[in-house]
Amino acid sequence: MSSSPSSQNTSPSSTLSTPAALWRLKPFVKPVIWRLAGGAASALIAAIIALMIPIVLEQIIGGPVRSGEISVIVFGALIVFALALGEAVMVWLRRQFVLNPATEVEYQMRTTLYSRLQTLPVSFHDRWQSGQLLSRMMQDIGLIRRWLAFGLVLLVVNILTIAIGSVLLFRWHWLLGTIFLVTAIPLWVRGYLFEKRYGALTRRSQDQAGDLATSVEESVHGIRVLKAFGRGKHALSRFSRQAETLRETEMSKARAISSIWFWLDLMPQIAFGVSLMSGIWLISQGAIDEAQLFAFFAMAVVLRWPIESIGFLFSFMLDARTATDRVFDIFSEINTITDPENPVHIENPRGELAFEAAHFRYQDAGAHERDLLDGIDLVLRPGETMALVGLTGSGKTTLTTLPTRLYDVTGGRVTLDGVDVRDLPLAELRQHIAMAFEDATLFSATVRENVLLGRADLDVHSEEGERALREALDVAQAAFVDSLPDGVDTVIGEEGLSLSGGQRQRLALARAVAAKPKVLVLDDPLSALDVDTEALVEEALRHVLADTTAMIVAHRPSTVALADRVALLEAGRVTAVGTHSELLKTSRHYRHVISSLEAEEAARTGSIPIIRDEEREVDEEVREGLRMSASDDASSGSATEMDKEVQR
Ligand SMILES: Nc1ncnc2c1ncn2[C@@H]1O[C@H](COP(=O)(O)OP(=O)(O)OP(=O)(O)O)[C@@H](O)[C@H]1O
Known part of the structure; x- marks a missing residue:
């Protein structure tokens, strides 16, 4: 089994910025970029439809609800229903668009990585644990697929939704829009700090998962040896230690996520509270009416999920970045054993x-x-x-x-x-x-x-x-x-x-x-x-x-x-x-090697060393030579063995 790199000595995340690190996926994504763009467009249309609903509600409450025109209210309700239906269709369309291209990227990356593993020299495989290769091939590429299908598309769309939504919030009153945006600032600061910590944790956990895969692979491969030596328990305790280390890293990841979620939950609530008080005050001042405040809150509800999901989507992006780094660790290995630039051909080799x-x-x-x-x-x-x-x-x-x-x-x-x-x-x-x-x-x-x-x-x-x-x-x-x-x-x-x-x-x-x-x-x-x-x-x-x-x-x-x-x-x-006989005659080291081979063979088969036919054919002259060498060698460790051979 090859050794290293294990989690102790794999290179850390690349020094590239996250966008630059992910940009390396471009060759794989390029063939399906239009379908991914179609997915993003569908998601964006869905988001815009969702943002339109509060505006329609504002019109209904401000107009027909106040004046009691039932038929217009019903018409307005039907518009809201149609918008909701349109949003659902667009979300469905987004899934249809992204699913196929993401699996296509996954397939291409896997086959390219596999072919890379085939072409990289044996010295590369000497250095890399098979579990690390396995986890990069399966786990990391799978994660990149999920990120392309959902993470990337939603991140782009949610950022755009927040931007559009914020502009609409300002439309009702600048104070309400400002409150909403100002309360988002701590989230961004937290998000930045989270990115730093979570990125390192993700790399560690993915490397440790690779080590764990190596252990499974080794113990399955060596199951006979483990059983024969009764070392199953030892292997289990080594495995549990590694699994525990991975669990601790996963716990640290979970703690980091839960702390960012705390802020993601808290800040929107604060924003809602402050907006409500400010909204009531603005109504009392006659700056806005009830319909506008209602619409503002309806819009804030629509924006809540995109804002909350940003943290998760960022952490997902960092997971994908780490996975990309790990896969490109292999792609960027320099292959030293390659075809020559100016190849020479031998049509009918003689075999020298x-x-x-x-x-x-x-x-x-x-x-x-x-x-x-x-x-x-x-x-x-x-x-x-x-x-x-x-x-x-x-x-x-x-x-x-x-x-x-x-x-x-x-x-x-x-x-x-x-x-x-x-x-x-x-x-x-x-x-x-x-x-x-x-x-x-x-x-x-x-x-x-x-x-x-x-x-x-x-x-x-x-x-x-x-x-x-x-x-x-x-x-x-x-x-x-x-x-x-x-x-x-x-x-x-x-x-x-x-x-x-x-x-x-x-x-x-x-x-x-x-x-x-x-x-x-x-x-x-x-x-x-x-x-x-x-x-x-x-x-x-x-x-x-x-x-x-x-x-x-x-x-x-x-x-x-x-x-x-x-x-x-x-x-x-x-x-x-x-020839064998010449060397027996002329080389003391050769005789030593042959006698140790015979001794090994005898130990292996449990038989006494025998001289094979070819050796019997060594003529008297050779035997004489051997006798002399044996006596020359009397002080060396091989002499006894040689003596025995000569006497036979
Ligand atoms: N992949 C490797 N990386 C580093 N060192 C290695 C590697 N393979 C072998 N070695 C070292 O090279 C030396 C020669 O090994 P090699 O297997 O070529 O000897 P050998 O003469 O075939 O031995 P044997 O008769 O026991 O099979 C050994 O000291 C071994 O530890």
Whole structure:
């Protein structure tokens, strides 16, 4: 599982102003802007209709009600009814306008983010927790959709409604309008302070929600380990702590909202009270009449919701801004592994893979640390199978990630047929070079789809697809798939967890073989197989590898046997290259590595270390050499192991 960023180290909200931060949504909103504008227009018409009702009421009360003309009163009531109906229709229309475009924006943002995640380099995924990505993909984009559909439209419309309404209030009497506006000032001040506090809280809570999602993802992913070690309770208590932290942040958010609501409730009441007293005084002075005061209050009632909702809509906008920041944290990640500007193509690769003074260090390596790969010089001839051997942690897996550019070299270069791999289009490069990893990752899809994942050129259900599938399954000795409930069309569970480790590895190997690459990079792909199956797979691989260049990380002596030559990785460099027997003869470190591999293997299988056929073939001269080396090594830790081997 990748680590960080967690809520502790994600970047804070961007330094952009809120409008500028939200403006970044423009490319997604642009295609639907007219529908959103239609929604805003409908909402505005609804608001204007609502504002007209008090004016009509003023006319009815001031005219026919005073003079007692029933028919005119009825007519006036019908107008009010028609206006109310018109307002309802416009509100309905607003919903119709905004719903579809908002979901369209949500869809576009999700697919763009997903495709971004696919193209960002592995080093990005090393740094980001999957839960953080998940919560940004689901929660934050969902929130942006809701804000676009309702928050944005209502914010614009309510501000306009308040502006129009205030002008109308002044129409009755300047004092009444001034009272209404002056009492709104504390609300704006409060709103500003609230924005500052609430923005930070929102960011924190959304990051913590991401951490929580990571915990769920990790515990589901590692459920077997948790159960096996009886650590369910421990996981639960860790989860509850995180959930509690999130709850506290949510409580702080709720407290901030409740305090702004206090002012939002209080100030309109004060405005109403003061307006009422002033209104009565104005009537007594003959400045306004009762009908106008009634209409003023009817208008104030219409304006009350827009004024009250402004606080909520601002907090909603800040939530959306934070969500936008979190999504754009990913969009703004610089992708370092991209297609070249001037791509070179290799029509028919021969398959010569070369590392030329290749250097590599992980991003999080300390400045004082040496490069993990510190000048690798290695050439794999076309069609050659090269085993990569080294002590654990020596950088074998890291080296295998360089040819396909999962990571880029930090110095030197890797070439395919003399062309720097960075000069090839990525799709072409990964067509020429395929990989299988020790940790075989499968997807929740059918066996067929998993195995033919690298064959975008094939219809997986076509005859050709079937042939490629069968060949690959044969090589990987994966006939077990036929006994699955639906054979090759069985959907294997999430990450292939319904299969055994060995079965998963065989499918991953079949996937690499099916891609028919010119170069195959295998990171210990047979480690979970039993000895007999491994021998069968090796035999089949020998045929496949006949004209394929292969680099195989070997953790078992038996895997070394598959290779034409072996490269020994030591202290970040390739210190020896040769056949297994040559290296046994000439390299003390190689003998040490092989004997530790054998010891590991023996510990794993519970058997005593055995010398494999190839080693038996080491001639007397080699044995003599070994004896001498063993005695040379008498003081070293590996000597005892070597002695045993020589004596056998
Ligand atoms: N993504 C990563 N970020 C930072 N450091 C890493 C990363 N992956 C591996 N390392 C470090 O790089 C070093 C070499 O790891 P690597 O997996 O390449 O060795 P290896 O020779 O394949 O080991 P093993 O035989 O145990 O599989 C290790 O010290 C490891 O901690």
